[in-house]
Amino acid sequence: MLVGRKTKFLCIGICTLGLASSIAVASLSGSLSESAIAERLKPVGKVNIIGVDPNAAADVVAGVGGPEKIYADNCKMCHQNGLAGAPRMGVKGDWTAREQQGLDTLVKNAWVGIRGMPPKGNCLKCSEDDIRNTVIYMLDQLK
Numbered sequence: 001m002l003v004g005r006k007t008k009f010l011c012i013g014i015c016t017l018g019l020a021s022s023i024a025v026a027s028l029s030g031s032l033s034e035s036a037i038a039e040r041l042k043p044v045g046k047v048n049i050i051g052v053d054p055n056a057a058a059d060v061v062a063g064v065g066g067p068e069k070i071y072a073d074n075c076k077m078c079h080q081n082g083l084a085g086a087p088r089m090g091v092k093g094d095w096t097a098r099e100q101q102g103l104d105t106l107v108k109n110a111w112v113g114i115r116g117m118p119p120k121g122n123c124l125k126c127s128e129d130d131i132r133n134t135v136i137y138m139l140d141q142l143k
C-alpha cells in the first residue's frame, strides 16, 4: 500500500516535470525562431546599407554584385538543392538537356521566366548582362 502511494507520487512528480520541460522547450524554440528570423533579415540590411565591396567596381555600378554574389543572393535558394525542380548548381545531369538549347535561350528563359523559374530569378535590379553572366557562372561550375 505504502509502495503504491509512493509510485503514484513519483508519477505525478515526473509528469509535472515533463509538462514543465515541454513548456520550457516550446518557449525556447519560440525565441530561437525569432533569432533565426533576425539572422535571415540581416543580409538584406547589409546589402542596403553597406551593400558593395569597395574593391569591386562592377558592384558599385550595378549595385547587385558580380555573378557569384548575384547567384548567392538570388538564385541559390532554388538552384542549390533543386527547389521546384530547378536544375541544381554543379550537377551536370540536371543541365545536359538545357545546355543543348544554347546559351542565348537559357539566358532568355532566365530573363523572362519559365514555369517555376521566376523572371530574372527575382533579381529585379539585375540587367540582362547580369543574368547572362550569372548563367555563364552557373554553367562554369559544371566543368
Ligand code: HEC
Pocket: 070, 071, 074, 075, 076, 077, 078, 079, 083, 084, 085, 086, 087, 098, 101, 105, 106, 107, 109, 110, 114, 115, 116, 117, 118, 120, 121, 122, 123, 131, 134, 135
Ligand atoms: C524561385 C526559385 C528560383 C529562383 C530564385 C531562380 N530559379 Fe532558375 N529555375 C528555377 C526552376 C524551377 C527552373 C526550371 C524551370 C523549368 O524548366 O521548368 C529554373 C531554371 C533555370 C535555368 C534554365 C532555363 C532553361 O531554359 O532550361 C536557368 C539558366 C536559370 N534557372 C537561371 C537562374 C538564375 C541566373 C537565377 C538567379 C538570378 C535563378 N535561376 C533563380 C527556379 C528558380
